Amino acid sequence: MNKIGYVHHMLTGLGMAIAELFGRSSQEQTNLFASYIGTEIGKLLLEKGLVDRGMPIKQLIDVLADELEFGGEYEVTEKDGMVTLTIKKCNVCPMKAGGQAFENTVCPVPGIVRGAIDVVKGTRGKGYAKLKPGDECKITECETTSEVRS
Numbered sequence: 296m297n298k299i300g301y302v303h304h305m306l307t308g309l310g311m312a313i314a315e316l317f318g319r320s321s322q323e324q325t326n327l328f329a330s331y332i333g334t335e336i337g338k339l340l341l342e343k344g345l346v347d348r349g350m351p352i353k354q355l356i357d358v359l360a361d362e363l364e365f366g367g368e369y370e371v372t373e374k375d376g377m378v379t380l381t382i383k384k385c386n387v388c389p390m391k392a393g394g395q396a397f398e399n400t401v402c403p404v405p406g407i408v409r410g411a412i413d414v415v416k417g418t419r420g421k422g423y424a425k426l427k428p429g430d431e432c433k434i435t436e437c438e439t440t441s442e443v444r445s
Contacts, residue, residue: 299363299364299386300386302363303386303387306329306387306403307387309325309328309329309401309403310325310401310402310403311401313325313328313401314401321400321401322400322401322402322424322426325400325401325402325403325406326405326406326409327406328403328406329403329404329405329406329407329410330406330407330409330410330413331410332403332406332407332410333406333407333408333409333410333411333412333413333414334410334411334413334414335410336359336362336363336407336410336411337410337411337412337413337414337415338414340358340359340362340411340415341414341415345358345362346358346415347415348415348416348417350415351438352378352412352416352436352437352438353371353372353373353378353438355411355412355415355416356371356378356380356408356412356436357371359407359408359411360380360382363387363407364386365380365382365385365386365387365404366382366383366384366385366386366387367384367385367386368382368383368384369381369382369383369384370383373438376437376438377435377436377437377438378435378436378437378438379433379434379435379436380404380408380433380434380435380436381431381432381433382404382431382432382433382434383431385404385432387402387403387404388402388428388432400426400428402424402426402428402432404424404432404434405422405423405424405426405434408422408434408436409422409436412436422434422435422436422437423435
């Protein structure tokens with residue numbers, strides 16, 4: 296296992312804890328918890344100069360996916376003002392990375408992406424995820440953010 300594998304298993308453990316504590320609302324809770332992780336990652340990416348506030352969201356998601364090694368096979372596409380991260384071979388999926396099957400989803404990626412975008416862009420944007428653990432997951436964000444924080 297490479298060193299990032301430890302982080303992937305840490306996120307699996309977080310998902311397991313959230314699923315046990317919150318049951319059916321586990322994905323919403325995971326999004327909330329993971330958005331705080333994304334905020335810290337976004338700050339780090341800004342400090343390192345890997346991203347900037349004027350960067351298009353598509354490019355920002357590309358940097359996030361690459362730096363955090365979300366997926367061994369992924370693509371970032373843009374259509375009609377929406378940017379979609381499609382992960383076909385995920386390195387973070389609790390089912391794939393940790394071998395854990397859950398009644399509901401507990402993916403940290405949508406929350407991490409949301410938190411990082413919000414801190415980098417200074418926004419409170421909107422997005423959604425279509426998660427099919429062990430198969431293909433899509434995380435979609437608006438290219439233009441709806442609400443800018445002052």
